[in-house]
Amino acid sequence: MHNTTTIDLPTPARALAIGAHPDDIEFGCGATLHKWGTAGCVVSFLICTDGSKGTWDAQADVASLIVRRQNEQIEAAKRLAAIGEVRFLGETDGELGVDRNLQSKVAEIIRELRPQVLLGHDPWKRWRLHPDHRAAGFLCTDSVVAARDPHFFPEHGTAYHRPDELLLFECEEPDHLELVSKVNVNAKVNALLAHESQFESTHGISSVDSTEEKASFAENIFKHCRRSIPKAGPMTHTSPKTDNTTTSSAPHADEVHAEAFKRMTGL
Numbered sequence: 001m002h003n004t005t006t007i008d009l010p011t012p013a014r015a016l017a018i019g020a021h022p023d024d025i026e027f028g029c030g031a032t033l034h035k036w037g038t039a040g041c042v043v044s045f046l047i048c049t050d051g052s053k054g055t056w057d058a059q060a061d062v063a064s065l066i067v068r069r070q071n072e073q074i075e076a077a078k079r080l081a082a083i084g085e086v087r088f089l090g091e092t093d094g095e096l097g098v099d100r101n102l103q104s105k106v107a108e109i110i111r112e113l114r115p116q117v118l119l120g121h122d123p124w125k126r127w128r129l130h131p132d133h134r135a136a137g138f139l140c141t142d143s144v145v146a147a148r149d150p151h152f153f154p155e156h157g158t159a160y161h162r163p164d165e166l167l168l169f170e171c172e173e174p175d176h177l178e179l180v181s182k183v184n185v186n187a188k189v190n191a192l193l194a195h196e197s198q199f200e201s202t203h204g205i206s207s208v209d210s211t212e213e214k215a216s217f218a219e220n221i222f223k224h225c226r227r228s229i230p231k232a233g234p235m236t237h238t239s240p241k242t243d244n245t246t247t248s249s250a251p252h253a254d255e256v257h258a259e260a261f262k263r264m265t266g267l
């Protein structure tokens with residue numbers, strides 16, 4: 001039996017992306033969020049840690065780095081046309097855990113914001129080095145279970161909520177693509193470029209004035225989003241009416257831009 005890859009969920013009314021650090025969401029699903037945001041989806045962000053380890057400067061003032069990174073994240077969300085909320089759990093960078101207290105906090109946010117689609121790190125990705133990405137992934141998946149069932153955390157006082165879909169980015173075994181336009185990818189690049197504090201340590205850009213390095217960064221993002229789609233293959237488009245998928249005659253060109261996910265449905 002072939003593993004089928006699905007393409008393009010119907011644009012959700014509300015989406016929530018959960019990332020370990022400021023900038024993770026943009027790397028993982030920025031173009032998809034821009035596509036949905038410009039189509040009327042209310043996109044919200046939840047950042048689990050304070051990003052306080054995000055510098056190579058041993059003398060950096062950590063308190064001001066935290067504030068700077070929050071501001072960068074808010075600007076990045078704007079550049080993705082995200083009109084929802086940008087929330088910060090404020091856990092210490094590098095020390096994110098998965099415990100009942102944090103599960104409660106994240107589940108409460110899911111219940112408040114009521115996303116149809118939730119996006120997060122794939123916690124099952126093998127050989128993943130950064131513990132926060134793994135922890136943020138499990139925090140997301142564990143909190144879905146708590147948010148959807150009424151007997152978890154009844155003290156929240158908000159109605160329980162079950163998202164329709166969970167899309168895991170930077171995933172181990174992608175089985176879903178969100179096709180995106182060059183405009184969407186450009187917005188992803190611009191959102192990532194809002195994180196100026198990360199230029200040196202993550203983006204490979206030595207100075208904010210280096211247009212050459214920014215162009216090369218953009219090129220890498222475009223390259224990463226380029227996908228080959230077989231003209232005839234086991235591709236399916238999701239149907240907005242039912243959860244079933246319908247076979248498509250693959251109307252797309254061979255090469256498209258897309259972001260890849262592990263799709264979990266029937267949550």
Ligand SMILES: [Zn+2]
Binds near residue numbers: 133
């Ligand atoms: Zn990260």
